[in-house]
Amino acid sequence: MKAIAALGPSAAHPEGLLLDTTLSFPPLPGPRDLRVRVEAIAVNPVDLKVRATLPGEGPGRVLGWDAAGVVEAVGDGVERFRVGEAVIFAGALRRPGCQAQSVLVDERLAGRMPANVSFAEAAALPLAGLTAWEALFEQLGLDAEGGDQGRTLLILGAAGGVGSMMIQLARRAGLRVIASASRPQSQDWVRRLGAEAVVDHSQPIGPQLDALGHATVDAIANLHDTDAYWTLMAERIRPRGSIVALVSSQGPLDLNPLKSKSARFCWEYMFTRSEHQTLDLAVQGQILDRLADGVEAGSLISTAHTRLQPISATFLEQAYALLQEGHALGKIVLSDWA
Numbered sequence: 324m325k326a327i328a329a330l331g332p333s334a335a336h337p338e339g340l341l342l343d344t345t346l347s348f349p350p351l352p353g354p355r356d357l358r359v360r361v362e363a364i365a366v367n368p369v370d371l372k373v374r375a376t377l378p379g380e381g382p383g384r385v386l387g388w389d390a391a392g393v394v395e396a397v398g399d400g401v402e403r404f405r406v407g408e409a410v411i412f413a414g415a416l417r418r419p420g421c422q423a424q425s426v427l428v429d430e431r432l433a434g435r436m437p438a439n440v441s442f443a444e445a446a447a448l449p450l451a452g453l454t455a456w457e458a459l460f461e462q463l464g465l466d467a468e469g470g471d472q473g474r475t476l477l478i479l480g481a482a483g484g485v486g487s488m489m490i491q492l493a494r495r496a497g498l499r500v501i502a503s504a505s506r507p508q509s510q511d512w513v514r515r516l517g518a519e520a521v522v523d524h525s526q527p528i529g530p531q532l533d534a535l536g537h538a539t540v541d542a543i544a545n546l547h548d549t550d551a552y553w554t555l556m557a558e559r560i561r562p563r564g565s566i567v568a569l570v571s572s573q574g575p576l577d578l579n580p581l582k583s584k585s586a587r588f589c590w591e592y593m594f595t596r597s598e599h600q601t602l603d604l605a606v607q608g609q610i611l612d613r614l615a616d617g618v619e620a621g622s623l624i625s626t627a628h629t630r631l632q633p634i635s636a637t638f639l640e641q642a643y644a645l646l647q648e649g650h651a652l653g654k655i656v657l658s659d660w661a
């Protein structure tokens with residue numbers, strides 16, 4: 324099968340290298356596995372983080388954890404899907420990625436693909452949708468069904484992959500979203516997705532919150548730089564509010580400023596369930612099904628913004644270069660094999 328092998332940094336290729344290659348098809352699926360024919364993929368910063376740790380020579384590794392495709396074989400114990408059904412999934416970081424024509428994924432980590440979108444549109448949903456859902460409704464403890472109507476959520480770095488899903492999910496749950504975006508295009512994008520107000524993260528954010536009449540907010544989702552926004556978050560979180568962050572800090576974080584407010588801080592890591600094989604692993608498949616329901620009902624839209632074709636080392640390198648610029652709108656997706 325066709326696949327793309329990633330090599331880590333070397334003297335000749337300081338960013339790493341991607342190579343079109345041919346691999347044997349994955350072995351027969353394990354008891355809970357689906358073997359999926361990959362039709363479209365999305366790229367994520369985690370791909371680049373993993374690529375940076377790979378050796379600069381050798382056979383390379385297949386990256387990519389965001390895909391839409393069709394089930395082509397199932398393991399003995401599979402209950403949720405049949406051959407021929409279309410699915411979306413992020414999968415598990417410890418397994419080979421989806422930048423190959425065929426990949427194995429545990430059925431509990433897969434969800435059905437919405438019937439009203441293309442494979443490319445569907446590939447934008449899983450990793451960012453799972454992260455946004457878990458961050459909002461599990462880690463921040465907000466109510467997906469509208470029980471937190473009117474509460475305010477500040478999203479730092481809102482126009483990218485995760486933020487674009489988070490704005491929609493939060494709005495749908497009745498939250499008032501203040502989104503950070505620094506450019507006219509990204510500000511327009513977050514407004515269109517449902518942000519009520521926008522702050523520019525290239526300028527000090529505190530005074531902008533004051534000007535909006537939101538000196539403090541009920542919840543904060545930091546999708547960018549935990550250290551850089553730590554003081555702002557500690558100052559601006561409302562007493563008994565909650566903060567979630569996605570990106571590891573460079574140094575220790577001082578939790579003391581949150582004490583007098585009884586404010587909560589938590590991490591979100593989308594691969595926790597698969598990495599630790601938690602007992603509630605199957606919740607990820609359920610979340611993906613709920614995202615599919617939302618897309619079919621029209622309460623969520625795919626955030627596929629930049630589309631490249633076909634899936635090849637050349638176009639994947641283009642996608643990674645765009646991602647590395649750090650100003651992606653929504654998701655960058657690739658579809659179809661040459």
Ligand SMILES: NC(=O)c1ccc[n+]([C@@H]2O[C@H](COP(=O)([O-])OP(=O)(O)OC[C@H]3O[C@@H](n4cnc5c(N)ncnc54)[C@H](OP(=O)(O)O)[C@@H]3O)[C@@H](O)[C@H]2O)c1
Pocket residue numbers: 367368369450451454479480481482483484485486503504505506509510524546547548568569570591592593594646649650651652653
């Ligand atoms: N823990 C997890 O499970 C998990 C899951 C997914 C992602 N992540 C991490 O979360 C981060 C975001 O992921 P993503 O996929 O959303 O990335 P992304 O799509 O590449 O994010 C791009 C966005 O970052 C914004 N940005 C640039 N500079 C910023 C700044 N100084 N402050 C705030 N925002 C800024 C840009 O907005 P402007 O263009 O308007 O400047 C752009 O829209 C990455 O570090 C990723 O590795 C973690």
